[in-house]
Amino acid sequence: MTKSPLNCPICGAGTDFVGQIFGRIPPNQAYFLRHCPKCHFSYISNPRDDYATIYSEEYYRGLGADPLVNYEFDHQMPDLTLRQYEWAGLSRIFKSLFKASYQKATWLDYGCGLGSLVAYGRKRGLLVSGYEPYGDPLKDSLSENKALTETNILSTQDLAGREFDFVTAIEVIEHAADPLAFLAQIRPLIKPGGFLFLTTGNAKPFRSNLIKWSYVSCPDVHVSFFEPETLALALSKNNFRPFNAGFLPGFAQVIKYKILKNLKFKKRSLFFDLCPFSAISFLTNLKYQVTAMPIGIAE
Numbered sequence: 106m107t108k109s110p111l112n113c114p115i116c117g118a119g120t121d122f123v124g125q126i127f128g129r130i131p132p133n134q135a136y137f138l139r140h141c142p143k144c145h146f147s148y149i150s151n152p153r154d155d156y157a158t159i160y161s162e163e164y165y166r167g168l169g170a171d172p173l174v175n176y177e178f179d180h181q182m183p184d185l186t187l188r189q190y191e192w193a194g195l196s197r198i199f200k201s202l203f204k205a206s207y208q209k210a211t212w213l214d215y216g217c218g219l220g221s222l223v224a225y226g227r228k229r230g231l232l233v234s235g236y237e238p239y240g241d242p243l244k245d246s247l248s249e250n251k252a253l254t255e256t257n258i259l260s261t262q263d264l265a266g267r268e269f270d271f272v273t274a275i276e277v278i279e280h281a282a283d284p285l286a287f288l289a290q291i292r293p294l295i296k297p298g299g300f301l302f303l304t305t306g307n308a309k310p311f312r313s314n315l316i317k318w319s320y321v322s323c324p325d326v327h328v329s330f331f332e333p334e335t336l337a338l339a340l341s342k343n344n345f346r347p348f349n350a351g352f353l354p355g356f357a358q359v360i361k362y363k364i365l366k367n368l369k370f371k372k373r374s375l376f377f378d379l380c381p382f383s384a385i386s387f388l389t390n391l392k393y394q395v396t397a398m399p400i401g402i403a404e
């Protein structure tokens with residue numbers, strides 16, 4: 106089949122035009138949102154490829170295409186940032202998947218940005234390293250402030266021939282214009298039987314009104330949108346067995362982070378620490394089906 110932006114990048118079927126969305130860089134840049142009626146993948150059919158422009162220093166400071174991220178603050182103030190809830194949740198998910206052997210299990214955070222999750226895990230004795238595929242523009246833009254980048258970040262060369270027990274890609278796949286190629290890059294990094302744990306929003310509850318969904322509101326950088334079955338198909342095309350692990354311990358904290366982030370909170374607080382979020386996270390999950398997205402088990 107000929108590759109065309111009008112054919113689904115996941116299953117190859119013809120797709121429908123959903124609508125036009127406007128980005129921020131430059132202001133009012135127009136993007137076209139399409140949807141595949143067969144596998145329910147949705148995507149921006151005219152994505153940017155000038156990564157050094159969109160993943161600029163401003164982007165990492167929360168002043169770029171996605172105003173809800175501020176990686177610099179997360180890295181400089183790890184005990185203060187709201188993201189601490191997400192990191193704690195992910196560490197708990199990691200421990201629950203590996204049970205007693207978690208201290209020996211190796212973890213790679215793929216798309217680690219400045220490496221804040223890596224630093225969080227290392228401080229707690231976890232064997233976590235990071236890799237940032239857009240590392241070069243990142244290093245260039247932040248080279249004057251080297252202290253910002255975590256030391257356990259691997260280069261592309263370091264990764265050659267390495268395999269990990271667990272790979273996370275936290276809110277990364279929605280940035281990939283070719284998600285099958287993205288998964289194909291990751292698969293050799295995981296030992297057979299190891300896990301790919303990726304987070305991205307679940308488009309299914311928003312299928313009838315996709316254009317209003319918060320994930321599609323920053324089309325300069327968010328270009329690929331999945332439903333659970335779409336992600337399962339993409340995983341199975343790359344030698345992963347899709348597996349629904351359900352509401353693993355740790356998900357309550359990951360969802361707590363997502364709720365507070367979307368309410369525009371930036372910092373954690375004693376009130377949020379003590380708030381009984383388990384029930385709120387559980388109810389939120391019923392609506393948004395965060396945990397319906399499958400994990401990939403490397404075959």
Ligand SMILES: [Zn+2]
Binds near residue numbers: 118145
């Ligand atoms: Zn499709």
